Amino acid sequence: xxxxxxxxxxxxxxxxxxxxxxxxxxxxxxxxxxxxxxxxxxxxxxxxxxxxxxxxxxxxxxxxxxxxxxxxxxxxxxxxxxxxxxxxxxxxxxxxxxxxxxxxxxxxx
Amino acid sequence: xxxxxxxxxxxxxxxxxxxxxxxxxxxxxxxxxxxxxxxxxxxxxxxxxxxxxxxxxxxxxxxxxxxxxxxxxxxxxxxxxxxxxxxxxxxxxxxxxxxxxxxxxxxxxxxxxxxxxxxxxx
Numbered sequence: 547x548x549x550x551x552x553x554x555x556x557x558x559x560x561x562x563x564x565x566x567x568x569x570x571x572x573x574x575x576x577x578x579x580x581x582x583x584x585x586x587x588x589x590x591x592x593x594x595x596x597x598x599x600x601x602x603x604x605x606x607x608x609x610x611x612x613x614x615x616x617x618x619x620x621x622x623x624x625x626x627x628x629x630x631x632x633x634x635x636x637x638x639x640x641x642x643x644x645x646x647x648x649x650x651x652x653x654x655x
Numbered sequence: 656x657x658x659x660x661x662x663x664x665x666x667x668x669x670x671x672x673x674x675x676x677x678x679x680x681x682x683x684x685x686x687x688x689x690x691x692x693x694x695x696x697x698x699x700x701x702x703x704x705x706x707x708x709x710x711x712x713x714x715x716x717x718x719x720x721x722x723x724x725x726x727x728x729x730x731x732x733x734x735x736x737x738x739x740x741x742x743x744x745x746x747x748x749x750x751x752x753x754x755x756x757x758x759x760x761x762x763x764x765x766x767x768x769x770x771x772x773x774x775x776x777x
Contacts, residue, residue, distance in 0.1 A: 581763035583700075590752055590770055591700065596763035634700055638762030642716040644690070644702040 548572050550635050552647035558655040565622040567650045569635035574615045581636045582620045630654050657681040659753045659768030666774045671743050677736040677753030685731035688756040691738050693749035705756055743775045
């Protein structure tokens with residue numbers, strides 16, 4: 547089973563700054579199967595990025611995904627107040643197992 | 656608009672059973688792969704399992720912690736997804752989310768319900 551490790555655990559930034567969140571896979575994975583989700587307190591998660599770099603419907607272009615192999619990054623340019631949340635990467639592999647990273651919390655500095 | 660509404664959560668004793676339902680609307684349910692994801696209090700997301708659409712065999716897969724105890728099923732005539740949970744343990748306490756799973760090649764969890772709370776406690 548592929549293990550996803552997210553870092554850092556917590557990122558303390560100010561509105562307007564740029565956030566870079568890392569997701570590292572325990573073995574090389576297809577970019578097609580890597581997604582990112584955002585979860586705000588008391589809410590369900592929502593899909594931000596799929597296929598490593600494709601924005602989901604309605605997601606602002608300040609969110610971008612990149613990476614390949616074992617290293618993937620979610621970048622949030624010019625943090626808005628509503629972007630402070632927990633972010634999870636997600637992978638689905640060919641053995642039909644779906645895994646999540648442990649999450650990165652982006653908090654207001 | 657895609658809507659997923661979970662129900663059936665509640666308090667149950669260890670060793671007990673519970674069945675969750677998820678009413679789906681706003682998309683062609685019988686064409687969708689569906690999944691359940693859970694989140695224990697203060698913890699991250701954990702995949703429970705997945706069911707394919709019937710034209711893809713309607714097969715199921717489960718995460719290791721629930722395999723053999725939980726069963727996912729669907730009733731396409733009612734646009735409803737189910738999660739039958741047996742032999743419940745305290746560690747199954749979580750919010751359970753019903754989620755659509757892309758089957759076009761990306762396998763991302765696309766649309767999430769609001770979740771239903773399951774508490775396993777004596």
